[in-house]
Amino acid sequence: MTLGVIGYGNMGQAIVRGVSRKKLFQEIVVFDVIADKIRRLPGGTREGSLDDVLKADLVLLAIKPQDVAGFLEKEKEKLAHRHLPLISIVAGLPVAFYRQWLTCPLARVIPNTPAQVGESASVVYFDGDFSEEHKEKIKQIFLSLGLVEVVAKEELLHAVTGLSGSGPAYVFLFLSALADGGVMEGLPRDIAKRLAIQTVLGSAKLALQALSEDKSFEDLKDMVMSPGGTTARGVYALENAGFRAAVMQAVSDATKRSRELGGK
Numbered sequence: 001m002t003l004g005v006i007g008y009g010n011m012g013q014a015i016v017r018g019v020s021r022k023k024l025f026q027e028i029v030v031f032d033v034i035a036d037k038i039r040r041l042p043g044g045t046r047e048g049s050l051d052d053v054l055k056a057d058l059v060l061l062a063i064k065p066q067d068v069a070g071f072l073e074k075e076k077e078k079l080a081h082r083h084l085p086l087i088s089i090v091a092g093l094p095v096a097f098y099r100q101w102l103t104c105p106l107a108r109v110i111p112n113t114p115a116q117v118g119e120s121a122s123v124v125y126f127d128g129d130f131s132e133e134h135k136e137k138i139k140q141i142f143l144s145l146g147l148v149e150v151v152a153k154e155e156l157l158h159a160v161t162g163l164s165g166s167g168p169a170y171v172f173l174f175l176s177a178l179a180d181g182g183v184m185e186g187l188p189r190d191i192a193k194r195l196a197i198q199t200v201l202g203s204a205k206l207a208l209q210a211l212s213e214d215k216s217f218e219d220l221k222d223m224v225m226s227p228g229g230t231t232a233r234g235v236y237a238l239e240n241a242g243f244r245a246a247v248m249q250a251v252s253d254a255t256k257r258s259r260e261l262g263g264k
């Protein structure tokens, strides 16, 4: 099987690297409007024209939502001839939008940037008549980048975008604040940064293990929070500043923005 990729930006590159590492395709063909972006392609990958890309068994669309209508309109004749599946990782735009131009099976996927290090969280939604082989291959593409979940309701992809799609940015904000707090209390910045990163990484690994043991996030928090100790003061400060509500609001606002991008 072959893979064609349209758009070689942050996500297009991360996906090509993951897929190429796992040798999932006989060949990967990449097309971007700025040919200069296509440098140092991984093994089994070559640059091609849009026509070359559209000949592939599976085609991945990885351009910005704002560019999609122009692209589909400009290339509508070429795209009308395509009957093999297209995979879109574009945020917001629903299947109904693509159906103005496309009849082929369409998989919508929302991955996230930790794909760059094989730790992505991706959610897949299938629309149209997919062969089992194509469905399996699409899941494998995103498994090569990390965790994969499949949803049966397209609407859920907006919430996915608000949570895991945008989520890395919230985590980076938290990391930056955690390190700044340490610096404010006198820690050298390089040490504060390493401590902040390891704390988030270690806590995430602990949470993953706890999930399989049926322990809740609360149970894990309680293990850190000693009676009359330091953590209770820190947790109180966060609650008092509306930390949990702010994070929930961030997911909700990003979800709303995803719906807006999709025309709702």
Ligand SMILES: NC(=O)C1=CN([C@@H]2O[C@H](COP(=O)(O)OP(=O)(O)OC[C@H]3O[C@@H](n4cnc5c(N)ncnc54)[C@H](OP(=O)(O)O)[C@@H]3O)[C@@H](O)[C@H]2O)C=CC1
Binding pocket: 006, 007, 008, 009, 010, 011, 012, 031, 032, 033, 034, 037, 062, 063, 064, 065, 067, 071, 089, 090, 091, 092, 110, 111, 112, 113, 165, 166
């Ligand atoms: N970044 C993220 O965290 C996530 C992004 N997504 C979705 O992934 C998609 C890609 O995002 P990202 O990789 O960050 O974006 P980038 O802007 O980094 O990459 C898109 C690339 O596609 C190029 N491009 C634009 N129009 C065309 C075209 N008609 N044909 C070929 N190439 C084209 C762009 O060129 P130029 O720069 O010149 O416009 C750019 O190089 C978006 O739709 C986004 O919603 C989904 C989940 C997470």
Ligand SMILES: O=C(O)[C@@H]1CCC=N1
Binding pocket: 091, 161, 165, 166
């Ligand atoms: O901010 C955005 O619109 C994209 C989609 C999810 C993450 N980045």
